[in-house]
Structure formats: C-alpha cells, structure tokens
Amino acid sequence: MNEIWVHIGTTNQAARLELKSVSGRSGLGVMQLCFKFEASCRHDASAQRPMWFEGKVSAFGLGSSSGYLGRLVVESSPVTLHSLAATTTFTLVVDLDHRQLQIIEEHRTGGVKFILEVTGTAMRDGSLERIGVGSIEYEVNQSNWAAILEQMQYRRLLLVELDAPDVNRSAEFAAALDYYRDAEKQYVKHEWRLTVEALRQTLAALVGKKADDEDEAADVTAAAKTLRKESMNTTVGYPPRAEQVRLALKFMCDLGAHPEVAGTEKHNAYSALLMVGGLLHSWQPVKPRISAQASAEKIEATQAAPATTV
Template structure:
C-alpha cells in the first residue's frame, strides 16, 4: 500500500513483523514498518506527508473489523519525494490491556491474528494541504503469536491463581505433570482441542498414579445419595471423575463424524481444574508417604 498525495506516490508502506514488549504496568504490541520513498521528478513541486498517526483494528475470524487501539510511532514520521527515493523503518507501538489480549484470543482465527492498520496523515504542496489515508493488513501466524504472548508475559496468566506443582514431584505423578505442561503450551498456541485432550490424558495418568479407582467409583455412585457424608477427599475425587467425563468427547467424533469443538473458555476451565487437582494430589501422595 502507499501514502499518496493526489496522484503522486510519496511512500510505499509495509508491515514486516509484530512483536511484544512488557513494561512497568503496561504491555505493547510493536509493529515493524518499512517505508520506501518514491523518487521524484526533476523540477516537480515539493510534496510531503507528515503528522502520520495509526489506528489499529483486528479482523475477527467471523469477518468485519473491531477497533483495538491507536498506535504511536516511536519516531515522528514525515515523508517527501526525493530525487533518488530512499528507505526508512520504524516501530509502531500499540499499548494494550490484559482484557484486550484476552479478547484477541477470542476473536482470532485458526490461522492466527489478522490486524488492520490505518495510517492517517497530512499531505502538503505549495497549493494546499489535504488528508491522506493508507490501509494495511498483516496476519501473525499461530507460531509467531505464541512468541508474542510469551514476550508479553501473558502465557503465565492463562491459569489465574493456580500453580503447577513445583519442587519435588512424586514419581507416580510425574507423567501427569508433563502432560499438563504440554496442555499449557497448547493453550498459548491456541490449540484448544489439544488442551482438552492432553488434560484428559493427564487426569487418566493422575487416577492411575493415585490408585484410587475404587474410591472414585464409590464417589460416583454416592453422588446423588449421601452427599453430606462425603469427605473432602471423596468430593475432590468426584470432581476428578466429572472433569474426566467432560473431556471424554475430545477423543471421539459426533454423529456427523466431526471432532468435538472446544473454545478457549472450555480449555481454560479444564486446564485450571486439572492443575488444581494435580496440586492437591501431590499433597495426598505426600501425606501417604
């Protein structure tokens, strides 16, 4: 795309990458811009464009356009037609909140996050000053988007208030821990069905490691009966059984032969609960030891 004054191209603009940076109480997306300055003709009137600002939106997977934020170039941008043209590059900084990052996760498509950046400026000649506009789209694929989330420190926020077990892990639970760490990576990458499937495997491994099949079956059979008589452990085992039941569809297809679809909310719920159960299970095993 290009920034034009009337029929004259002043600068061609392109986005070559997106990264993230976390500051003190602020997170920012950094859009890397390249500008190619058009070569002017000898003797033509001076033309320039300045006061360039940016409006950034996201293109949801369902279509349309959703406004995200205004961006600010780290160096003020001004362009004029030069006899031999030229090149310049600059970073566009877009400050975003945690809530906006969560919204981006909900809006993005399976191929990544697609942004639209609208550049607005003022074009000047000896005769007049007019507004100029340029629009660009750029898609951040899932692999690169996972890197951006890591740069923003956002990956650590997916399971709010629940920590993975740290320190010495009982041998019988080590496989479950590994599977849940895999699930966390899948969540960052946006592979929500794989999150649920990995959590199901982790819960299967956890149940095997605990060797409490009889108690789980007992908790299941008594779920609708003597609820008041159940201990805290029995209730926790009932939760384990219920979450395993919820994730069962991750390994099957529906009546039309399609795999079950899970949203980010579904995956986050399952991963959060599975992490909490695993953390509790480490305490149960240590008490037994």
C-alpha cells in the same frame, strides 16, 4: 500489497511505507502488537524531513466482535529519510489488554486480519504540517498468530484472573503444569481434541499416574461412594473432595483419547481448560486416608498374629 504511500503537500507518493512484519511483546499489565514498517524516500519532498506517524488499528473477521482495537503510536520518533532512495525502519505499536485478546481467541476461526489507518505530520520550515498517508490491510495467519501470542505471553495467567501456580510444589505438580501449558498451546492452535488429551495427562500427572491408569467409570463411582460414607462419620476437607473433582474431570477428558467418540469441539476444550485450571490453582495432594473400619481391622489382625521369637 502491504504498502501505503505518503503524500506531502502537492507531492503524491513522496515516500513509501511497507509493512514488513507483525510481532508481539508483553509489558506491565498490558501486551503490545508491534507493526514493523520500512520507509523509503521516493521524492525530494520527503528527504531530510522528519516525519511522525500514528493512527489506529482494528481487527476484522471476528463476526460481531470485529472493530477498533486501539491507537497506534510510533515507537521511536521522528522517522527521517536523509536522501533520495534512502530507507529506514520504524515500528508502530498498539497496547492491548488480556480481555481484548480473549475476545479475539473466542471468535477467530483461523488467523486475524488487521486494518491500520495511518496518519502523520512532517516538519517543514520549522513548523509541523499534516501529511496524507492511508490505510492498509494485513492478515496474520494462524501459525504466526500463535507465535505472537507466545511473544505476548498470553495465557501466562491460567485463564482469567488466576495467577500461575508455583511449579515447585512437587515433582508431580510440575509435570502436571507442563501438560497444562501444552493444552493451552493446543487450544491456541485450534486443536480441540489434543487440548483435551493434554488435560487428561495433566490430571493423571497430578497424582503421579499415567493417563491410562484410570479410565473406568466404576472407579469414579466407587471413590465418590466411599468418600460420601466417610463424610457421614468424620469431617472431610477440601483436598479429598478436590480429588473427587480430579477423578470426574479425568473421566470427562478421557473422551479426548477415543477417536470413535463424536469430535471434540471448541466449547468442550474451553470448558475443560477452565475447570482444570481452577483445580490446579488450589490443588493440594491428598494424604492416604484409613477409614475407621480399616483401622480396626488392622489392629485386630495385629493382635491375632502369632508372636515371633528370635
């Protein structure tokens, strides 16, 4: 049951607290989990008596990473039940940072289980006295947890410490970033193969192509050899080299489109997210390059062409 009882003085079960829902929201440098409770007056001892609640919350089901998350504080104080059988709602919140959520994501196998230990005080005859509350277990299933991560805008930063790139760089880049965001959503849902498939689409969209336009290992090899040969005669900057990284990553992510290959696992999807996110962060379109040999051939062909008269 998602409920705990408030004991005031010698009166047991003076009020009932029921955990109704869990949601998330983002703040300035922090994210919050919000636990919404409904309080109901079950005895005169809790009527017309302002109460303040607090406590701590822990996460479980994460293996050795299970444990304390942070302090619970009431969002609006005090909680007052004005008459017998009256009800009211209040919210307990806990601040989380990006690293805590990342640890949860690395270790959860489905949803997330929370244990809330709630304590409180109540006003009596002008002074505060401790009241007994208790603990409650609450499990958020996987689909609801994915929605909470969206509410907290988790991974609005591309991975760790990477600011989201400017979507206005180009139409191709905007399309690629949309695919990348889809990859992040699939990762949160534990859809490892679909994560890699979305990254495959990301890498192709960067250069205005479809994912199936480049899926040959020979193309990757040929492009690398060509660039290597050019680098012996001229300076090759970061954008052309990044294009080789894009081609190699695209070849890696092509595995996500082939169901006959051994199943894509979490670590495959995670490493692909890291690498593609880093590439997006510094991506610059590669201008068409004409090698010295091709340029000479073009000049020679122009000189050899017969003149035309009007």
